[in-house]
Amino acid sequence: GKALYVDPATGADVSGNGSANAPLRTIGFALMQADQSAGTVERILLAAGSYAENITLVANVSVIGPPRTSTKGGATATITGTVDGAENATLEDVDLVTTANTGTLVNLDSSGMKIRRVRFFGVESDRGVTGILAQGSAAASGLIDSCDFVDMGIGVDITGGVPTIRKCMFIEPSIAGIYVRETASIAPDGGLSTEADSQSGFNTFTFNPE
Numbered sequence: 001g002k003a004l005y006v007d008p009a010t011g012a013d014v015s016g017n018g019s020a021n022a023p024l025r026t027i028g029f030a031l032m033q034a035d036q037s038a039g040t041v042e043r044i045l046l047a048a049g050s051y052a053e054n055i056t057l058v059a060n061v062s063v064i065g066p067p068r069t070s071t072k073g074g075a076t077a078t079i080t081g082t083v084d085g086a087e088n089a090t091l092e093d094v095d096l097v098t099t100a101n102t103g104t105l106v107n108l109d110s111s112g113m114k115i116r117r118v119r120f121f122g123v124e125s126d127r128g129v130t131g132i133l134a135q136g137s138a139a140a141s142g143l144i145d146s147c148d149f150v151d152m153g154i155g156v157d158i159t160g161g162v163p164t165i166r167k168c169m170f171i172e173p174s175i176a177g178i179y180v181r182e183t184a185s186i187a188p189d190g191g192l193s194t195e196a197d198s199q200s201g202f203n204t205f206t207f208n209p210e
Contacts, residue, residue: 001040001041001042001043002037002040002041002042002043003041003042003043003044003045004018004024004030004033004034004041004043004044004045005018005019005020005023005024005044005045005047006018006023006024006025006026006027006030006044006045006046006047006051007023007024007025007046007047007049008025008026008047008049008050008051009047009049010023010047011023011024011025011026011047012024012025013025013026013029015033018030018033023047026051026053027044027046027051027053027055027063027079028053028054028055028056030044031044031055031056031057031058031061031063034058034061035058035061039060041061042060042061042062043061043062043064044061044062044063044064045064046063046064046065046066046077046094047066047077048065048066048075048076048077049077049078050078050080051077051078051079051080051081052080052081053079053080053081054081054082054083054084055079055081055082055083055084056083056084056086057083057084057085057086057089057091057113058086058089059086059087059088059089059110060087060088060089061086061089061090062089062090062091062092063089063090063091063092063094064090064092064093064094065077065092065093065094065095066093067093068093068117076093076094076095076119077093077094077095078094078095078096078097079094079095079096079097080097080098080099081096081099082102082104082105082106082107083096083105083106083107084107085106085107085108085109085110085113086110086113087110087111087112087113087138088110088111088112088113089110089112089113089114090113090114090115090116091106091114091115091116091118092114092115092116092117092118093116093117093118094118094119095118095119095121096118096119096120096121096131097121098121098122098123098126098129102129103129103130104129104130104131104132104133104157105120105129105130105131105132106118106120106131106132106133107132107133107135108132108133108134108135108139108142108144108163109133109134109135109136109138109139109160110138111138111141111142112141112142113139113141113142113143113163114142114143114145115132115142115143115144115145115147116143116145116146116147117145117146117147118147118148119147119148119150120132120147120148120149120150120152120155121150121151122150122151122152122153123151124151124172127151127152127153127172127173127174128153128174129152129153130152130153130154130155130157131147131149131152131154131155131156132144132155132156132157133157133159134156134157134158134159134160134161134162134163135159135160136160136161137160137161137185138160138161139158139160139161139162139163140160140161140162140163140185140187141161141163142161142163142164143163143164143166144156144163144164144165144166144168145164145166145167145168146166146167146168147168147169148168148169148171149168149169149170149171149173149177150171150172151171151172151173152170152173152174153173153174153175154173154175154176154177154178154179155168155170155173155176155177155178156168156177156178156179157179157181158178158179158180158181158184159181159183159184160183160184160185161184161185162180162184162185162186162187165178165203166201166202166203167202167203168203168204169203169204169206170203170204170205170206171206172206172207172208173207177203177205178203
């Protein structure tokens with residue numbers, strides 16, 4: 001499938017752009033182009049840099065930052081804003097940073113969503129933000145893999161279906177790393193880890209009470 005390239009420093013949000021040599025400037029414009037492409041765009045590749053925008057993912061499209069293995073000197077794609085989900089959408093290799101008055105950074109409410117190697121950063125002086133809100137029955141088919149949650153109120157707040165959560169780090173949450181609410185629907189062999197998936201589990205929780 002086709003890829004669209006985005007660079008906040010050198011790109012321009014012009015129809016027809018999106019190649020590696022003529023990137024777009026914002027994730028939102030790239031997602032709009034992908035949504036209008038009748039399924040031909042599968043990946044949106046982000047250059048390292050700062051993206052100050054709230055985005056809504058598009059079904060079957062992956063938004064991917066620079067690979068973590070090749071980030072030298074902290075070259076990451078940093079999104080300051082919130083992310084709304086979409087069916088079978090993927091978010092990978094980005095940093096998500098809290099803004100003032102943010103309640104939840106990622107809304108995981110659509111089936112088949114995957115969130116991989118995303119680092120969530122709250123504000124140390126506040127720690128009132130939720131990293132991921134898993135709501136609705138569709139959340140049960142979601143995957144949260146190798147993510148870091150730093151200085152959040154709640155890392156993953158589960159009010160509906162319980163997604164698979166594996167290899168994540170929850171560092172200094174003020175309330176909970178993972179909060180499974182009374183309304184959550186837990187399958188007989190579902191939940192945070194499952195016998196059917198040998199890779200599930202392996203989450204790490206770090207607390208430093210003052």
